[in-house]
Every structure is written in C-alpha cells, then in structure tokens.
Amino acid sequence: MKLLKKGAEADIYLTLWNGNKSVLKIREKKDYRNSTLDRRIREQRTIRESNVMSDVKSFGVCSPLVYYVDTKMCKIFMQHMEGKLVRDLPNQKIIKTCEEIGKIVGNLHKNGIMHGDLTTSNFLSMRDKVFVIDFGLAQRTDKVEDHAIDLRLFKEILNSAHADIMEKSWGGFLKSYKKVVGLPRHNRVLSQVSVIESRGRYANVV
Ligand SMILES: Nc1ncnc2c1ncn2[C@@H]1O[C@H](COP(=O)(O)OP(=O)(O)O)[C@@H](O)[C@H]1O
Ligand SMILES: [Mg+2]
Incomplete structure (x- = not known):
C-alpha cells in the first residue's frame, strides 16, 4: 500500500480493492482529542463522506465510486481517479x-x-x-x-x-x-x- 498523502484529517493510500486500483482514506485516532469524542467525529465524518459521495451522483455530480466502507475502522475504499x-x-x-x-x-x-x-x-x-x-x-x-x-x-x-x-x-x-x-x-x-x-x-x- 502506497501512502499518497498524510493529511491533517485523514491519510490517503493507493491500494487495490477487489482487483481495482483504489484509494483508501483512513481517519486515524487523534491523541489530542478526548477518545470518545474522537471516535464519534471520525465515524461521523466517514459515514457522511461515503453517503454524500454516493448521493450526489443522483443529481449528476461526478464523484468517485464508493467500493467499501468500514465504519468502525473509519476507512473508505473508493475509486482511484487518474486525473x-x-x-x-x-x-x-x-x-x-x-x-x-x-x-x-x-x-x-x-x-x-x-x-x-x-x-x-x-x-x-x-x-x-x-x-x-x-x-x-x-x-x-x-x-x-x-x-x-x-x-x-x-x-x-x-x-x-x-x-x-x-x-x-x-x-x-x-x-x-x-x-x-x-x-x-x-x-x-x-x-x-x-x-x-x-x-x-x-x-x-x-
Ligand atoms: N479518489 C481519489 N482519486 C485520486 N486521488 C485522490 C482521491 N481521493 C483523494 N485523492 C488525493 O488525496 C488528496 C487528499 O484527499 P482528500 O479526500 O481531499 O483528503 P483531505 O481531507 O486530506 O484533504 C486529494 O487532494 C487528492 O490528491
Ligand atoms: Mg481535501
């Protein structure tokens, strides 16, 4: 798995999902936040991101396909865009x-x-x-x-x-x-x- 970007909010890896070139976005634990609050924020953003990414397609906005979401681990596997x-x-x-x-x-x-x-x-x-x-x-x-x-x-x-x-x-x-x-x-x-x-x-x- 290749690290593409280490962001303030999430880390982005280039990986494979079921044989498809895929981006893995992981929201890692932040030690400076209270751990209950931290988990809630990371889970909520993961769920929100994957839901909205899928929803916008229904009115013609292009976004990567969501391949898989692991809410507990705060991971989203999505289509890798070559652009x-x-x-x-x-x-x-x-x-x-x-x-x-x-x-x-x-x-x-x-x-x-x-x-x-x-x-x-x-x-x-x-x-x-x-x-x-x-x-x-x-x-x-x-x-x-x-x-x-x-x-x-x-x-x-x-x-x-x-x-x-x-x-x-x-x-x-x-x-x-x-x-x-x-x-x-x-x-x-x-x-x-x-x-x-x-x-x-x-x-x-x-
Ligand atoms: N689906 C994708 N395909 C290709 N590159 C991506 C994809 N998702 C993210 N990236 C790359 O990773 C960077 C950070 O991803 P992003 O979702 O914007 O997280 P952050 O919260 O760190 O800004 C993007 O600016 C882009 O360069
Ligand atoms: Mg960004």
Missing part, C-alpha cells in the same frame, strides 16, 4: 474549469448539500469531467448562510492560491453558479458573502 487536481492545472485550464466548478457547486446547493471544504484540491479533472472529493465536512442544508460559507471559502482559496487568475476564475464560477441556482438566489448568497467579508475586515481592525 489531476484542479489546483495543479495550468492557469488557462483552471479558469475554464472554474466555470464547471460553479455549475457543480450550484447543483450541490440546489440539492441541499453544502460541501464544507471547497478548495481547488478537492476537485479532480479527468478527461472532460470534473470530480468532487472530500465530503467529510459536508452538510445537508438549504440555508443561504451555509451556502455563502462555501462560496466565501472558494473565493478565498482563489485569492490566495491563484491570485493572478482570481478575477477570471471567480467571474466564471459565479456565471455558471448563477445559471444553476437562479438570479434571486445567487444575489442572496452573494450578499451574504459580502456580510461575511465585512465581518472579517472588522475583526482585523479590532
């Missing part, structure tokens, strides 16, 4: 892909799912499709405030990791997000993003 992380694509490709990401996020929100960790490292581009991963912090919610948190984080990531293409990527993202959720909803979510941003600025001043 590239959107984060690592050339700039022009990132700009183009952000339009697709806007469509995907609009679709998630329209169907009552907040992703919870919208970064360019949680989208994989494979051939002509964009796959979403990392649903451990996803929530079922229709609240404008929650959807705005998703958008705010994505905007922040574009600002920090892709500053030179920020305007074009964000513009393309919003254009297709708006197409999916509709203008009134788009406006409400965006004005909530401004509220969050102004709170952030205020916090910096104080």
Whole structure:
C-alpha cells in the first residue's frame, strides 16, 4: 500500500480493492482529542463522506465510486481517479474549469448539500469531467448562510492560491453558479458573502 498523502484529517493510500486500483482514506485516532469524542467525529465524518459521495451522483455530480466502507475502522475504499487536481492545472485550464466548478457547486446547493471544504484540491479533472472529493465536512442544508460559507471559502482559496487568475476564475464560477441556482438566489448568497467579508475586515481592525 502506497501512502499518497498524510493529511491533517485523514491519510490517503493507493491500494487495490477487489482487483481495482483504489484509494483508501483512513481517519486515524487523534491523541489530542478526548477518545470518545474522537471516535464519534471520525465515524461521523466517514459515514457522511461515503453517503454524500454516493448521493450526489443522483443529481449528476461526478464523484468517485464508493467500493467499501468500514465504519468502525473509519476507512473508505473508493475509486482511484487518474486525473489531476484542479489546483495543479495550468492557469488557462483552471479558469475554464472554474466555470464547471460553479455549475457543480450550484447543483450541490440546489440539492441541499453544502460541501464544507471547497478548495481547488478537492476537485479532480479527468478527461472532460470534473470530480468532487472530500465530503467529510459536508452538510445537508438549504440555508443561504451555509451556502455563502462555501462560496466565501472558494473565493478565498482563489485569492490566495491563484491570485493572478482570481478575477477570471471567480467571474466564471459565479456565471455558471448563477445559471444553476437562479438570479434571486445567487444575489442572496452573494450578499451574504459580502456580510461575511465585512465581518472579517472588522475583526482585523479590532
Ligand atoms: N479518489 C481519489 N482519486 C485520486 N486521488 C485522490 C482521491 N481521493 C483523494 N485523492 C488525493 O488525496 C488528496 C487528499 O484527499 P482528500 O479526500 O481531499 O483528503 P483531505 O481531507 O486530506 O484533504 C486529494 O487532494 C487528492 O490528491
Ligand atoms: Mg481535501
């Protein structure tokens, strides 16, 4: 088993599942957390991630297939995607892909799912499709405030990791997000993003 990534939240291995190239995501015990709480958090995120990863397919969002879930051991075996992380694509490709990401996020929100960790490292581009991963912090919610948190984080990531293409990527993202959720909803979510941003600025001043 080859370690692909040791993350703050989980370790990712490349392995085989029933002969299929597979990614194993394990949430290991964290000693700094109370052990009962730790187990609950890891189990809950494992269950949530595998459920949401499967559910989103019903409304046309691409995500890896879930092969097997071991709740007690906090393990998910899933389809290994050969594609590239959107984060690592050339700039022009990132700009183009952000339009697709806007469509995907609009679709998630329209169907009552907040992703919870919208970064360019949680989208994989494979051939002509964009796959979403990392649903451990996803929530079922229709609240404008929650959807705005998703958008705010994505905007922040574009600002920090892709500053030179920020305007074009964000513009393309919003254009297709708006197409999916509709203008009134788009406006409400965006004005909530401004509220969050102004709170952030205020916090910096104080
Ligand atoms: N199904 C997959 N196919 C290919 N690579 C994956 C897959 N799942 C995760 N990865 C790789 O592992 C990294 C971390 O996985 P992720 O689920 O985002 O966990 P984390 O919580 O550590 O961010 C991803 O950014 C990606 O590079
Ligand atoms: Mg991730």
